[in-house]
Amino acid sequence: MDAGENEIRLEKPATALRRGWTTGACATAATKAALTALLTGEFPDPVQITLPKGEIPSFALARETLGGDHAMAGIVKDAGDDPDVTHGALVMATVRRLPAGSGIVFKAGAGVGTVTKAGLPVPVGEPAINPVPRQMMTQVVTDLCTESGIAPDIEIEIAIENGAELALKTWNPRLGIVGGLSVLGTTGIVHPFSCAAWIHSIHRGIDVARAEGLKHVLGATGSTSEKTAQEFHDLPDIACLDMGDFAGGLLKYLRAHPVPRLTIAGGFAKLTKLAQGALDLHSGRSQVDMGWLASQADALGGNHLRERILSANTALEVLEMTRLEGIDLPSVIAGKARAVALATLRGAPVEVDVMIMDRAGVLLAHAE
Template sequence: MKQDPAKTLRRGWTTGACATAATKAALMALWGGGFPEHVSITLPKGETPDFAVVNTRAGAGWAEAGIIKDAGDDPDVTHGAEVRVRVSSSARGVVFVAGEGVGIVTKPGLPVPVGEPAINPKPREMICGVVEEMAATYGKNTDITVEISIVNGAELALKTWNPRLGIKGGLSVLGTTGVVRPFSCSAWIASIHRGVDVARSSGQTHVAGCTGATSEATVQALYGLPDHAMLDMGDFAGGLLKYIRRHPVARLTIGGGIGKITKLAQGAVDLHSGRSQVDFAALAGMVGDDRLVNMNTALEAYEIAGEKMAYIIAGQALVTVREILRDADALVDIVIIDRAGNIIARAGE
């Protein structure tokens, strides 16, 4: 989605921040006797957002409050979802429970152990901080069960990486700062890293990073790879390769269309059209075909130069990948596809 550079994009708040605010509102009702209309929390970097409290309920020994997630101008799948928290007494300390729409971790490699609700460490820390704050305010102890639900979370999770990462039954409660920054590259790259972690922890020795859904389907079928071996690299080749350099796997396949793999072959590690472009003069020299100097797209160049260009690009992309991986002990191959998903060139192991 192309953005107007003159427009200041509005930031939003993570599911972790929303769950923290909902916890605070529910505790105010449980211990203070009434729900607030709005509640403010302090985020890790000092921001103090205000949240409207919705859909409040209470009963004997429990209280529940909701917060509607506002992701700002980010195309977040959870934008507009209700994050709901029910608080009640626990036997000891703060206990986290996955309510409807929050997933359970079923594979190792994530920052939360197998069998636990998919509530990441920083949101847990933020919620525990609010429990301590409210307990001090009302003279209570911190023995509280925090049950987090996300309305329609199971359906929304199907649009995320969660099923592939082994998070079953719903969404994750995420956020390290509490802030959603619109079109954040760091969020996507963090997801790539978690994908590598899960694959390694499950003993997967061959993983693949692809630029899109078509190349992913082709590469997965080519090698018979399981879902958790497929890393949603997208445009962030550098984010994947630099992480694998530090956390190596035995075998890595990079797949994509001729345009993005051409940029990779020319040394680009961010393959987004707004952040890197094909150098057609360099491409003409690489392929040995002066006609390519005046092309508008790599696909147009391929239609002129044909299979020769595709194989040269695959080979040079392999060089780029190996240079980034340095001395990482990994076998690497490149697969280039056309728009129909047909393989037009391969290079490597």
């Protein structure tokens, strides 16, 4: 998936998954088709491009327009089997000749965002078209103009149909990208359920927070815990980093790019896994150790619950049985999760507090 283009994390199917194409690859193919038509009068369909690692995919055109001074080509994005909100979106490139010496100019069309905050790989005020897609489009334009014997003085306007509405389902508003989606991708290929894409988005969130001078950021495992912690600390949206399951991705990046204070918030089960030392909290990659939980309860006088805890189906079941016995297990878990976070930060200048909430968002424990 493209970083920032997927909001809902679904369980990965057991069957083989089909790869797709990034928005950047679609925009590059559309740019090549449009400029070819502007220079020759004919749209190549399908149009082929070369991706950064040498693959040469073909893209069918879904829309084309040739005017006197411009040409437009549109390609429907196929994200393969990834749960990407931009799957099926129409990505359009309109190209125009510019006065001599103008060079290649990128413009945000309808549905493509504009960068308004520092810390992203594109300067403030520029269209939210990331460096690798820019390089791919620049290469395509340069090659075609060289073949035609003209200077590459071309405006490239990228638009995404319904992009402004789709962007509301992404992290773009928090990152300061307004008006639409980002044109992203580093290889041109969408790898379904890519952990790297999610972690990349966390990193960009930290970059933006640092550039904005924020002193306190929040990483939460889900929207309920995020809402409670955000209100508790009175944090702006931009401080919320969409950590999800990737506590390690968040902590390791903060180790090298520190922010003075970090709050980690989440439910009892997820933060139990962090307290055990797991840095990837996804249900498919780490599990709650009932024996470990039983030992924590033992230390609080709950040894009479050991067998029940060992036979429990879920961490929630353990939480409920210990609460009924007056055993404050969440406080212990919060403290141990904080210790794991601090150990992962390895002395980086980041203060950490951990908050555990129930499913209704009620605060159960707070380790500072």
